[in-house]
Every structure is written in structure tokens, then in C-alpha cells.
Amino acid sequence: MAIVGVGQTSYKRAHTELSSADMIWTAAELALEDAGMGVDAVDVIVMGVAPDALAGENGVEKTAIFGAGKPYVRVNTGGVTGSSAAFAGASYVGSGRAKVALVISLERMGQATTSQQVFNTIFDPVYEKDFPLTTITMAALRASLLMRVYGYSERDWALIAARNYRNALRNPLAHIHKDLSADDILASPMLAWPIHRFEACPMSEGACALVIAAQSAVGDRTGAWVQGIASTSDSYAMGDRFHRPEGTLVDLLSLRRSAERAYADAGITDARTDLDVVELYSPFSSAEAMTYPALGFCEPQHGPRFIQEQLTDASLPVFNPSGGPQAANPVSATAMVRIAESALQVRGMAGEHQVPEARRAVATGQGGATQFSTVCILGAERPE
Amino acid sequence: MSEPIELITIPGNWNFDYTYFAGHAASRFFAALKDSRQIMGAQCPACHRILVPARSFCDACFKRTGDWRPVGPEGTLETFTIITAAFPGLPEPPIVMAYATMDGADTALVNVLHGLDLTDLAAAAARLQLQPRIRAQFIDKPQGRITDFSFVLA
Amino acid sequence: MPIYVEGVALEVSFADARRNLSELIFDAVRAAVDDSGRDMGEIDSVVLAAHDLVDGRSLSSMVTAPAAGAYLRDETRYSDDGAAAFAAAMTRLEAGDNTRSIVAAWGRCSEHDPDAFSRALFDPFMTRPLGLDEFVLSGMRAQIYLAGDGVREARSRATSRRREAARRNPRALKSGGFTSTPHYPLEETDMPLWADITVAMVLSTEPAAVRVAGMGQSSEPYLFGDRELRSIRSLEWAADRALADAGLGGDLVDLAEVDGLTLIDEALGLEAVGFATRGGGMAALADDPRANPSGGGASGYSRPAMGLMRIAEAVLQLRGSAGPVQVDGARTALASGSSTVAGQTQTAIVLAAA
Numbered sequence: 001m002a003i004v005g006v007g008q009t010s011y012k013r014a015h016t017e018l019s020s021a022d023m024i025w026t027a028a029e030l031a032l033e034d035a036g037m038g039v040d041a042v043d044v045i046v047m048g049v050a051p052d053a054l055a056g057e058n059g060v061e062k063t064a065i066f067g068a069g070k071p072y073v074r075v076n077t078g079g080v081t082g083s084s085a086a087f088a089g090a091s092y093v094g095s096g097r098a099k100v101a102l103v104i105s106l107e108r109m110g111q112a113t114t115s116q117q118v119f120n121t122i123f124d125p126v127y128e129k130d131f132p133l134t135t136i137t138m139a140a141l142r143a144s145l146l147m148r149v150y151g152y153s154e155r156d157w158a159l160i161a162a163r164n165y166r167n168a169l170r171n172p173l174a175h176i177h178k179d180l181s182a183d184d185i186l187a188s189p190m191l192a193w194p195i196h197r198f199e200a201c202p203m204s205e206g207a208c209a210l211v212i213a214a215q216s217a218v219g220d221r222t223g224a225w226v227q228g229i230a231s232t233s234d235s236y237a238m239g240d241r242f243h244r245p246e247g248t249l250v251d252l253l254s255l256r257r258s259a260e261r262a263y264a265d266a267g268i269t270d271a272r273t274d275l276d277v278v279e280l281y282s283p284f285s286s287a288e289a290m291t292y293p294a295l296g297f298c299e300p301q302h303g304p305r306f307i308q309e310q311l312t313d314a315s316l317p318v319f320n321p322s323g324g325p326q327a328a329n330p331v332s333a334t335a336m337v338r339i340a341e342s343a344l345q346v347r348g349m350a351g352e353h354q355v356p357e358a359r360r361a362v363a364t365g366q367g368g369a370t371q372f373s374t375v376c377i378l379g380a381e382r383p384e
Numbered sequence: 385m386s387e388p389i390e391l392i393t394i395p396g397n398w399n400f401d402y403t404y405f406a407g408h409a410a411s412r413f414f415a416a417l418k419d420s421r422q423i424m425g426a427q428c429p430a431c432h433r434i435l436v437p438a439r440s441f442c443d444a445c446f447k448r449t450g451d452w453r454p455v456g457p458e459g460t461l462e463t464f465t466i467i468t469a470a471f472p473g474l475p476e477p478p479i480v481m482a483y484a485t486m487d488g489a490d491t492a493l494v495n496v497l498h499g500l501d502l503t504d505l506a507a508a509a510a511r512l513q514l515q516p517r518i519r520a521q522f523i524d525k526p527q528g529r530i531t532d533f534s535f536v537l538a
Numbered sequence: 539m540p541i542y543v544e545g546v547a548l549e550v551s552f553a554d555a556r557r558n559l560s561e562l563i564f565d566a567v568r569a570a571v572d573d574s575g576r577d578m579g580e581i582d583s584v585v586l587a588a589h590d591l592v593d594g595r596s597l598s599s600m601v602t603a604p605a606a607g608a609y610l611r612d613e614t615r616y617s618d619d620g621a622a623a624f625a626a627a628m629t630r631l632e633a634g635d636n637t638r639s640i641v642a643a644w645g646r647c648s649e650h651d652p653d654a655f656s657r658a659l660f661d662p663f664m665t666r667p668l669g670l671d672e673f674v675l676s677g678m679r680a681q682i683y684l685a686g687d688g689v690r691e692a693r694s695r696a697t698s699r700r701r702e703a704a705r706r707n708p709r710a711l712k713s714g715g716f717t718s719t720p721h722y723p724l725e726e727t728d729m730p731l732w733a734d735i736t737v738a739m740v741l742s743t744e745p746a747a748v749r750v751a752g753m754g755q756s757s758e759p760y761l762f763g764d765r766e767l768r769s770i771r772s773l774e775w776a777a778d779r780a781l782a783d784a785g786l787g788g789d790l791v792d793l794a795e796v797d798g799l800t801l802i803d804e805a806l807g808l809e810a811v812g813f814a815t816r817g818g819g820m821a822a823l824a825d826d827p828r829a830n831p832s833g834g835g836a837s838g839y840s841r842p843a844m845g846l847m848r849i850a851e852a853v854l855q856l857r858g859s860a861g862p863v864q865v866d867g868a869r870t871a872l873a874s875g876s877s878t879v880a881g882q883t884q885t886a887i888v889l890a891a892a
Contacts, residue, residue, distance in 0.1 A: 016391055019663075021760075044755075049617070051596035056398045058591055058658035059617075059878050063760050069775050071755030072883045073626065076590065076617035078597035084614045088626055094633025097753075111396075114472060122597045127410070127437055130531045131496065132467055132474040137481055140465030148463070148513050192481075193466035193509055229635075233584070233613040235443055236601045239483055239492035240435070242462050244444070246610070249463070257610060368600040372613075394662050402594035403649050407558030440557075441564045443604035446571075446578045 001093045002223025003343040003378065005035025005211030011175040011204040011328035011337075014110030020057060021064035024106050027207035028066070031102065035211040036221065039067050042211075043098035047074040048085025048105035050332035053118040055108035064106075078122070079281065079367035080231070081105060082208065082336025083374040087229055089212050099217040103210050107330030110205040122368070124236075135283070136200060138238065138369040140192035143286035146250050147194065150303050152289055154194050158182035159307055161199045161285040161326055168323025170353040175204040175328040199285040201329035208333040208340050215383070224343035227360075228262030228377035238369055255294040255364060255373035262362075263296070266377040271296035275317045277345045277361035279338035283325050291364060295375075318355045321345065335365030339376050346380040409440040412452075418528035422454040423520060425489050433490035437530075458519050458538050459486035464497065464512045466505060478502045484518050484535055495520075497535040541628050541750040542892065544638075545574025545740035548850040550733050550838035552714030553648035559593060560605035566736035567606045567642050574740035576638065581740070583636035584613040587623035587643035587842050591655050606642045606738070619643075620737065621797070621845025621875025621885035625753050627741050638742040643847075645840030647732035653718050655841070659879040664761075672799055673729075675880040677721040679767050680802040684723055686817050689805075695824035696801060697727045704731075704833030706862040709851075711838040728801040730839030737846045739853070745892060748856045751870065752786070752888035754779025760882060770803075773810035773874060773884040780872065780886035781812070791888065792868040793828040793855055795848040797876045804834050811872055811886060831855065831863045845875010849887055856891040 007030025009015065009023055018026065024047075032039060047061040057063070061074050071092075077084040082105040089101030112118060123133045146152050162182045168174040180198055188197040213223070232254040235241060247253035268274040278295070282288040289303050297316075298306040310316055320326075322341040325334050342361035344350040350358075359381070365374035406414070409426070416422045425434035426449035428442035436455055441448050464482040480497040497518065502508050517538040526532035547569035549562070557565070571578065584607050590598050599615035606613075612635070616623045620643030627639040656671040684690055704710040717729040741750075756775035758765050765771065773796075781791075794813040798804035805819030808829055814822035822829040832851040835844075852871035854860040869891045877883040 016393070045757075051590055052617075052658075053398055053590070053596050056396050057662065058655065062659075062877075062879050062882055063661050065757050065760045065882055067757070069756045069758065069772065071625075072757035073616060073622045073755070074618045075614060076597075077599060077615050088614065088629075091626065091629040091633045091635055094635060095629040096632065097629060118596055121595045122600055123595075124601055127530050128494070130529065131481060131494065132471060132479055133481070133494070134471060134474075136469075137465050137467055140467075141463050141481065141483060144465055144509070144513070145463035148515070189469065190505070191467075191469045193468065193505060195465075197469075231612045231614065232610060233603055233608040235609060236604050237491065239494060240444075242483065242485060242492045243490050244433075254610070368597060371600055392663075394667075396662055398658070400591060400594070400654055400658075401651060404594060405553070405555050405558050405646075405649065407561050408556040409561070410558060440561050441568075441605070443607075444609045446564075446568065446607050446609070448568075 001090060001212055001214050002218050002225045003210050004213045004218055004221040004223045005031040006340045006343050007031030007034060007209040008173055008337065008340060009206045010173045011206035011330050013203065015205050020055060020060045020106060020108050023207040024064035024104055025066065027209035028102060028104050031209035031211050037100065037211060042067060042070060042100050042102045044071045044089065044092045044101050046085045046089045046101060046103045048081040048103065048332055048336060049074055050076055050078050050081040051118055054112050054331065056111050060108060061106065077367050077372055079331060080335050080365040080372045080374050081332045082334055083339060083365035083376060084231065086210055086336055086339050087231060087374065090226060090229060093212055093214050099214045101212045103212065104207060105333035105336045106207045107205050107332045109203050109331060136195060137192045139284040139287055140195045142250055143194050146286060146289055149250060150301055152304050154186060155182060156304055156307050157194065157199050157286045158185040160288050161185050164320050164324045164326035167321050167353065168327030171322045174323045175202050195284060195286060201283045201325045204328045204330045206330040206333055208336045210336065210340060222347045223382065224346045224378040225382060227379045228266035230258040230261035231374045232257040234371045236371060250290050252290040252294040252370055252373065254371065255291060258373045258375040259295050262375040262377050268377065272316060275360050275362050276358040277321060277342060277355050278317045278319045279322060279342045279361065279363045280320055280324060281335050281338055281364050281366040283329060285326060321350065321353045321355050335374060338363035338365065342378045346378050409438060413437050414528035417532045418526045421522045421526060423456050423486055424452050425455045426452050434488060436486060436489040436491050436493050455488040456486035456520050458517055459484045461512060461516050461518050462492050466502065466508060482535055495533065495535050499536045539632060539743050541631055541741055541743060542746035543739055543748040543750065543853050544576060544742055544746040545570040546850050546853045547573055548709055548737045548847060550709060550711045550735055552711060552733050559646055560602055562734065562736045563602055563605040563642065563644055566738040567640055570738035570740050576740060578607060581607065581638045581640055582611055583627065583630055583639035584608045584611050585623045585627040585639055585641050586615040587618055587620040587846060588615060589617050589842050591658065592645045592650050592841060594650055607640050612636055619842045619845040619875040619877045619885060621849060621887060624846055624849055624887060625755060625885050628750060628753055631741060631743055638740065640738060640740055641846065642738040643843040644736040645843045646734040647840045648734050652732050672880050673718060673721050673724060675762055676800045676803055677724050679806065680723050682768050683802050683806060689820045692820040692824045696820055699824055700833055700836045703831060703863055704836040707833050707837055708861050710833055715838065724800060730799055730835035733838035733840060735838055735840045735843040735847055737843055737850050739850065747892055748853050749890050749892040750887060751890040752780040752784025754783055754886045755884065757883040762880060770806050770810040770881055772882060773807055776884040776886040777811035777872065780888045784888040786888065791870040791872045793831060793865045793871045795830055795832060795852045795871065795873040797844045797848050797874050804830060807874060811874060828865050831865050841878060845885055848873040848875060852889050856889055
């Protein structure tokens with residue numbers, strides 16, 4: 001199967017001129033147009049919408065129901081919602097029950113005035129509610145551990161963030177268009193040691209849609225062929241992930257397992273040479289570092305060196321040509337945006353931020369406190 | 385119609401009340417904090433890990449846990465962060481949050497770390513990066529909540 | 539390739555302070571896995587149906603998915619009805635993405651306020667300011683339906699029959715629970731009995747006693763004013779698709795377990811799936827022991843678990859282990875699950891004794 005249509009709204013703090021349904025329809029329309037299909041060709045619609053509290057609307061996806069009698073279901077897996085929804089659509093196609101799946105994710109957090117408090121409610125009300133646990137502090141706890149165990153420095157986090165902002169300058173849809181240097185980032189206020197404000201992601205609104213077609217329905221469209229898909233869920237409690245033999249807190253076990261399966265399906269044996277583009281879901285620049293060993297780019301202890309290599313070694317894949325979540329983080333959609341951007345790259349349709357001759361891309365998704373991880377490999381090669 | 389339409393926003397409030405049942409296992413864990421100032425772990429009969437806080441099942445093995453036993457009172461700090469930005473509804477910064485593995489436990493526990501001089505953040509961070517030994521310190525009148533204790537350097 | 543139900547477990551309780559939500563879920567999933575005779579190592583997929591606003595936390599699957607067996611497995615969560623999760627699990631197995639899946643759904647009415655949940659389903663611009671909740675829509679539907687010939691009279695008999703079924707069904711809620719205040723013309727006996735529900739199953743492609751014969755899904759417009767109030771078109775279409783998928787042609791199934799928020803919604807649902815003629819749904823609930831033999835919403839109700847609870851009851855029927863509410867000789871069944879808001883999206887499942 002292949003992705004034959006991509007639709008995205010722009011990503012910004014608030015789409016004040018659009019209702020939630022408008023945003024969904026806009027992305028869907030753009031994706032169908034790109035696919036050269038009408039809504040009648042669609043067999044199933046999978047919606048991806050994460051915490052209702054961010055939109056302040058319960059079941060917000062229902063307000064946009066369209067397609068006169070099509071199956072219409074909603075996935076909600078927090079940060080990985082976008083990829084879970086895409087994978088759900090892919091299963092409908094893979095099962096033969098659908099020839100074409102339209103998957104759409106919506107982030108409406110522009111309607112929230114206290115979104116961080118919403119994020120706080122993801123934690124366990126029995127044991128954790130009384131602590132200042134937030135997505136930021138959880139990420140900081142991991143960043144601090146990475147520094148101790150693998151020798152990363154604060155400057156490493158800033159370099160990653162700077163690269164993301166620079167790439168975003170060539171993505172007209174991104175939320176943040178600022179050429180921030182590592183020094184600018186290190187000078188920004190500290191949120192929770194060692195994370196600085198400009199290493200965290202923005203709160204973005206937007207919608208993203210994909211048209212996934214079975215091979216028999218692709219015709220002569222340019223497709224981003226799905227070569228591997230995998231998803232893995234881990235234990236909830238971060239404290240449970242320190243001492244186990246399977247992998248520590250910063251080994252990002254759920255991503256490693258997903259990558260192993262997706263790479264096997266896609267025939268990828270060396271991530272450094274087999275991939276041209278990497279679109280990573282890392283809501284904090286420090287979180288990116290955990291993905292490198294899990295995705296097979298380097299050994300964990302060589303992570304800091306790998307960050308330097310990205311700056312100098314042109315044979316490595318390009319990381320986050322779209323700017324990544326640092327430049328736009330519409331939470332429910334972010335993981336689908338990684339897939340959408342990867343699809344645009346291997347189809348040669350990424351415009352100003354096109355990576356030349358991109359043939360194969362990997363898109364990752366992350367949810368919870370690195371509890372859920374997804375990996376999707378897309379390629380330009382049509383299978384026999 | 386030549387006049388532009390005024391874009392309307394409607395203010396709203398999202399306020400839901402819940403009653404969370406802590407369940408017997410959590411209630412027993414809290415009772416041990418309150419009555420005996422003990423932090424309890426529970427053992428999984430399959431993987432033999434001592435899980436803290438004590439709980440009724442091991443999700444990795446998908447089995448009910450067996451024996452309970454106390455862990456600590458000392459432990460080792462695994463990782464930390466120093467919160468410097470204020471968040472609505474949460475205590476005033478700076479605050480140190482840390483995961484520590486209590487002696488005898490196989491999982492780490494999160495709590496606030498008190499008593500560290502935070503005037504020089506970099507120095508405080510450097511100190512904590514050394515994985516110092518910590519101790520669970522209880523408040524004078526434990527209430528049977530996770531906030532009955534916090535970490536201090538041992 | 540055919541999908542089979544290898545294991546099933548259903549628990550209806552209320553305010554059991556000994557167990558937190560995760561523990562309730564663990565008990566149901568553990569029981570379903572035990573019932574299947576398989577071990578966890580043979581399971582590689584977990585598909586859940588749960589809602590953040592029912593569970594009382596955003597991304598509630600962070601803490602509940604591990605309780606449902608998700609550790610290092612391919613897990614996903616639908617904020618949608620349990621029958622939709624069941625359908626999704628089917629597609630995973632049919633696509634060969636996974637080989638054996640847990641499906642679980644739950645809702646704990648003793649922890650959240652179902653009326654507040656319902657009011658929040660309405661959009662902030664056109665409907666929420668009016669104070670609508672789902673029972674307002676059910677009430678409006680009822681207003682039309684109750685005007686039909688003989689419906690009011692059948693309703694009191696259906697109410698008695700339903701109460702009796704809930705009393706005899708060992709899985710129904712026996713004490714506790716509560717009902718929301720009915721809006722005219724709904725009456726208290728029409729209302730769902732809010733309870734704590736956990737339901738879990740194990741599905742695979744290996745033959746077992748109950749086979750999934752067909753699946754169909756559909757939807758209708760969001761705005762109630764855009765829909766026909768006298769029918770549930772989305773359920774008609776979903777059931778048509780499921781029955782066609784099952785190759786049953788015009789044959790009726792032996793029993794139906796149809797989800798509906800109120801007694802009137804159940805009656806309309808039976809008509810929609812073709813188990814009763816138009817106008818005859820209430821009479822079916824009154825007189826036909828094969829129509830919602832479990833007692834329907836009177837046995838316990840919580841979004842978003844109901845479609846999966848209906849499927850579970852149907853599975854037990856086809857295994858011959860439904861107990862005092864068993865329909866003798868049942869070989870085929872249709873079960874359906876209805877989403878919020880007022881059943882815009884529906885999933886219908888046809889099951890057969892293998």
C-alpha cells in the first residue's frame with residue numbers, strides 16, 4: 001500500500017478563523033485533492049484526536065463527520081495518536097476491508113488557556129498528582145540521566161534544537177520560523193534543569209490528513225510506499241524502567257523494538273546508509289538523543305559524537321527537514337505530520353525543504369512519557 | 385455584504401469532578417506510610433522484582449504480585465531535575481524532583497528532594513549527577529499520602 | 539480469513555473501593571486470557587476502547603494499557619465504542635499485522651459524572667449553550683416513537699421483561715448503580731443503569747467455539763437536525779454491511795444484542811438491524827426472548843464499553859453458557875455498539891457458533 005495524498009493546514013498558535021470541523025475538512029480536502037480522488041473513493045475514515053481537554057470539546061471529531069455513511073472511528077493515544085490513526089487506516093487496507101483509507105488528525109489546543117494543566121492530568125492521580133510532574137519535568141529527568149550516563153552536555157541539546165529551527169525556515173507550514181543559534185537557545189530561560197525554553201516545543205494547532213491506498217488502487221499516482229510499520233507500548237511508570245534487563249529509561253526500549261520490526265519488514269540493515277530522511281517525534285531536543293541508538297544510528301555512548309557528525313557528514317540522512325516538533329507540535333497530529341513529511345520527501349513533493357533524491361524515510365512517533373513508540377518506513381520504490 | 389464578519393470566540397470552562405478509587409493495594413501502601421513510616425514494595429512471583437510503590441499486579445509478567453516487604457529507608461538517586469519555571473497550580477520553584485531506588489527495591493520512586501542548596505544551579509546539578517545516597521524523610525504527622533515523605537541527602 | 543473469539547470476560551460492579559481502575563481492568567483481561575487457555579507470550583496485540591473523560595485523566599491509556607496487557611506489545615486505544623475496537627482488532631488480524639489480540643473496554647460510572655460527560659459532547663457554539671445532553675436527543679426520538687401504534691403499551695411490558703432479564707442474568711449489576719434524571723417523555727425505567735463495566739476478549743485466527751462471521755460500520759451526520767429522528771440510519775447501514783459480510787442473505791440471526799442508551803434507543807436499534815419490523819421494536823423487546831436477552835441497559839451501562847459488552851453477551855449465548863438468560867439453540871447472533879454523540883457512528887458484528 002502507499003500514501004498517495006497528503007494534506008496539512010499550517011501550524012500556528014491558533015487558527016482563529018477556523019472551527020474544529022473546518023480544520024479537519026481543510027486537511028481532508030487537501031489530501032484528497034493531492035490524491036486525485038473524491039470522498040466517494042474512501043472506504044473508511046480514521047480520526048486521530050488526543051486529549052479532549054485540550055480542545056475543550058468532548059468528541060470534537062464527531063462535529064466533522066462527513067462522507068455519508070462511511071465507517072468513522074477515533075483513535076486517541078496521546079502523542080502517538082497521529083501514527084496510531086495512520087496505522088489503523090493501514091490495517092483496514094491491509095485486511096482488504098478498505099481499498100482507500102482517509103486518516104485525519106486534529107490538534108485544537110489553541111482553544112485551551114491552561115494546556116500545561118491538562119498535560120499534568122496524564123499522571124497517576126493516586127501517586128503523582130501532588131508533585132510538579134509535567135511533560136517538561138519528565139523529559140528533564142531523562143535528559144539529566146542521559147548526561148550522566150552518556151556524557152551529553154547542555155550544548156548538545158542546544159545544537160539539536162538549532163538545527164531543527166534552521167530547517168523549519170524552509171517549511172512554510174511550520175509554526176516557528178526563527179533562526180536561533182545554540183547560544184540563543186542556551187540563553188533562553190531554564191524551565192527544568194537541564195531543559196531551556198527554546199528546547200521545548202511550541203503549542204501548535206493544525207490538522208493533517210493522509211490518503212492510504214491499496215496497491216491495486218494506486219494507479220499511476222506517485223506513492224510513498226509503506227515498507228514497514230510497528231508500534232510498541234511500554235510500562236507506564238518511569239521508575240519501573242531503570243533497572244530492568246530489557247532496557248533502561250533512556251534506552252527507549254519501545255522505539256528500539258518498533259524499529260527492529262519495521263526495519264526487518266523494510267529490509268533495512270544499516271540506518272545510516274539505507275535511509276535518506278529521518279522525521280523524529282521528539283518533543284524536546286534532548287529526547288532526540290534517545291532515538292539515535294534505538295534507531296540504529298550509533299551506539300548509545302557515541303551519541304554526543306553523532307550529534308557532531310550530523311553537522312559534518314553529508315552522507316548521513318537528513319534529520320527533521322521539516323523542522324520537526326521543535327518548530328510545530330500539534331500534539332494529536334505531530335506523529336502523522338512526521339509520516340506526511342516523510343511521504344512528501346520520498347514522493348519528491350517537499351518543495352523548499354526537499355532533500356535531494358530522497359528514496360527512503362523513517363518517521364517516528366512518541367507518546368506518554370516515552371511510553372509509546374511507533375516507526376513507519378516509507379519508500380519511493382513501487383513493489384513488484 | 386461589504387463589512388467583514390466579526391470572528392466570534394466563546395469563553396468556556398472545562399471542569400469535571402472525579403472520585404478516584406485508590407484500591408486496597410494503594411490504600412495499604414498509604415497505611416504503611418502513615419502507621420509505620422514504611423515504604424512498601426511487592427514482589428512479582430514470576431520475575432521476582434520488588435515493585436515500588438507496592439501494587440497488586442506486575443504489568444510486565446501480567447501476574448498478581450505476592451509478598452509485600454518494606455524497602456529503604458535509604459536509597460540511591462538515579463536521576464533528577466531542578467524545576468525553575470513556575471507552573472500554575474504547582475508549588476513555587478526552585479524544586480528538585482528525583483527518582484531514587486530505595487535499598488531492596490527493583491524499581492525507582494519519584495519524590496521531591498529537600499535540603500539542597502539551590503543558589504548555584506550548576507553546582508547543585510553537578511552534586512546530584514554523582515548519584516548520591518538519599519534517605520526518605522517523613523513529615524511529623526504522616527497522612528497516608530505520597531507526600532508523607534520526601535528525599536534528603538543521606 | 540476467519541477470526542475467532544477464544545476468550546471472554548465481563549464484569550459489572552459498582553464503587554468497589556478495593557480496586558482501582560487499573561486493577562478492575564487487570565482482573566477482566568486476566569480472566570479473558572485465562573478463559574482463552576493461551577498465555578501472554580502468544581499475544582502480540584492489545585486494542586482498547588476507553589475515554590479520557592470517563593477515566594478522569596488525559597491520555598488515560600498511559601496507566602490503563604499496561605493493566606490490559608500492553609507491556610511491549612502493539613497496543614492502541616480508541617476513544618470510541620468497544621465494538622469499534624473489536625472491529626479494529628479484526629482488521630489487524632486479517633491484515634496479518636498481528637496474530638492474537640486482546641480487546642478490552644471499560645467505563646467506571648462510580649468515578650465520573652456521566653451527565654457532565656454527556657453535556658460536554660455538544661459543540662460549544664450551537665448546542666452546548668442550550669444545555670443539551672444525550673438524553674435530550676433520546677427524549678426527542680422517544681417523543682416521535684411513542685406516538686406509534688401500540689408502542690406505549692408494549693413499553694410497559696418491555697420494561698417488565700427487561701427488569702426480569704437483568705434479575706436473572708448473573709452478569710448484571712446486583713446492587714448499587716444509579717440512573718440519571720429522565721427528560722420527558724422518558725421515564726426512569728427507560729434509563730440506563732450507570733455502573734462500572736470492564737469487558738475483555740481474546741481474538742485470533744485459530745478456530746474456537748465462536749467465529750466472527752461479519753463486521754460492518756457506518757456513520758451519520760453530527761447535527762441531530764440533519765438526521766432522521768425516527769430511525770437509526772447509521773445502524774441500518776452498519777448491520778446491512780455486517781450481514782452481507784457474513785453472507786447470511788435475508789436470514790435472520792437467532793438473537794440480537796443491540797446497544798442503545800435508553801429503552802427506546804434499543805427498540806429503534808432492533809428495527810435498524812432488521813430484528814424487528816418498523817414500529818415493532820418495542821414489541822420485540824416486550825415479547826421476544828431473543829431480543830436483548832441480557833437485559834440490555836438495565837443490566838448495567840457505561841460509555842464506551844457497551845458495544846463490547848453486547849458482543850460478550852452474544853459470545854456467551856453462542857457458547858451455550860449464558861446461564862438463566864440463555865436462548866436455546868442459538869447459532870448466530872448480531873451485536874452492535876453505538877458511539878457518542880447519540881449514536882452517530884455504529885459498529886455491527888455478526889457471530890456464529892463455529
